[in-house]
Amino acid sequence: MFEHKYRKITIKAFRFNAETDYLPYYKTYEMTVENHELILDLLNRIKWEHDGSFSYRRSCRHGICGSCSIKVNDKPVLACKENAWDMIDLFGDELIFDPQSKKRAVKDMIIDKKDFWDKHEAIKPYVVTDVDPHPEHESKMLPAQLENILDADYCIQCGNCHYACPVLQVNEEFFGPAAFAAAYRFTADPRDEAGHERLELTAEAGQGVWDCVKCYECAEACPKEVNPIEKITKLHNMQFEQNIARRNVATKHAEGFVRSIKKNGYLDEADIVLYSEGPLGMHKHIKTALKMLKAGKIHFTDALPFVDNMPKSKNLDEIQKLIEISQTNKLPKI
Ligand code: SF4
Ligand code: SF4
Ligand code: FES
Known part of the structure; x- marks a missing residue:
């Protein structure tokens, strides 16, 4: 009782x-x-x-x-x-x-949720397609295709993730996690034909997915387990797959991450910065680099182009094979 x-x-x-x-x-x-x-x-x-x-x-x-x-x-x-x-x-x-x-x-x-609704509307949160006014049968979808969009479809537009997102507090251009979740939901829908347009929109610097700082606040804030950050990652992949991702620090950082794991089986922090920002960009991170040096996370020769002192994982072959079979887009040769 x-x-x-x-x-x-x-x-x-x-x-x-x-x-x-x-x-x-x-x-x-x-x-x-x-x-x-x-x-x-x-x-x-x-x-x-x-x-x-x-x-x-x-x-x-x-x-x-x-x-x-x-x-x-x-x-x-x-x-x-x-x-x-x-x-x-x-x-x-x-x-x-x-x-x-x-x-x-x-x-x-x-x-006043106008900013939320304006962004929601901008990504076309509906299936865009030419509808036959007299169809002979319903639009069919495979269970696996439905599974792909189901959790994103649970979004009730409450705005919790949007108003918890730290990027939106400083950058009003940013679409925000709810709009990205909706962009993914309709782009992944097999009936939709506006995916390319949504991926172009969400690839733009300032407003797009590459300005997300991956803090996971949106996932924490969501009462429906939509997990917007996971949808953001899927949009990253879709942009790479369809050759829409622009070449910039953020996308090169993602590439550098894979490149480093593929080369060493470990993350080479200094190499990622060098790869994504170039030697001239390195000076911005001197303070952080000094702290990392002190903590033993990097070595002072790490960022030198001709010195490869990164240890290699003993399972490197296996790691490389796993990357090979799971990778859905091409990265520059290493
Ligand atoms: S993970 Fe990205 S989208 Fe989600 S709250 Fe953090 S910055 Fe915003
Ligand atoms: S918190 Fe969840 S349900 Fe609410 S708008 Fe964001 S994704 Fe949708
Ligand atoms: S009153 Fe409708 S979601 Fe709470």
């Missing part, structure tokens, strides 16, 4: 009305929380029991509409999916509710 339990907590909620407030502030609410309650229940209780003017978005209460996302103690959550006691276990008995993005706050938890 379900055992009812209760805990007393304090909630500090971000309050701001863009029409009347100059600055935001936090308002404190005390309440007793039962162990079955969700974060959405606590939002409802602030509105229904404490302050009718408190504003937030919600609709389905079933993790489908993607409208109820907020941050709890800086952790992005889908309010109707997150158990309040789990959050109390994690953060203690003071919970802080913030909107997904404070700088886009319109009213309390409600933000």
Whole structure:
């Protein structure tokens, strides 16, 4: 039988009305929380029991509409999916509710998601194809083809990953993880014909996948396990396969990584920098190189072009064969 339990907590909620407030502030609410309650229940209780003017978005209460996302103690959550006691276990008995993005706050938890929707729209998040108005049968898809796009298709456009992404905080051009997940989902769809266009768009410096810093925040923030960073990696591969990837520091870094493993069975950190940025680019990393030298991660002769002092893995043959059979695009000869 379900055992009812209760805990007393304090909630500090971000309050701001863009029409009347100059600055935001936090308002404190005390309440007793039962162990079955969700974060959405606590939002409802602030509105229904404490302050009718408190504003937030919600609709389905079933993790489908993607409208109820907020941050709890800086952790992005889908309010109707997150158990309040789990959050109390994690953060203690003071919970802080913030909107997904404070700088886009319109009213309390409600933000203006225009930037999110504009980017979503730009990558054409739908199957582009000439549809026969009188088809003789349905469009068929193999189970393996469906499997390829299934997890990306679970995206509910909640925006959690988008507003957790550190690149978007400093570069508004960047499409962001949700748009990339959608770009992958429709490009990998066998019925679609706009894949080339999407790959061109997502290959552009500044806005594209090569500006992702691989922090995994998007994967952590996603309530539907879409794993956007994995889709970004798949877009990297698709761009290489279709010869769309531009030759720049980021793509050369990816190439240098494979090149190094293929040559040594180990990662040669200095060689990757030399390969992707050239001898002139090396000076930017002097400080890091000195720290790595001190820590024994590199040797002072590592970046010299005629000195090969990298140890070789005893399984080098096997590693090279594995790369050969799994590699889907051609890299420069080493
Ligand atoms: S892994 Fe890339 S896309 Fe995902 S949050 Fe980090 S920088 Fe953004
Ligand atoms: S990928 Fe996940 S976190 Fe990002 S918008 Fe879709 S469901 Fe939300
Ligand atoms: S209310 Fe629809 S996802 Fe939470």
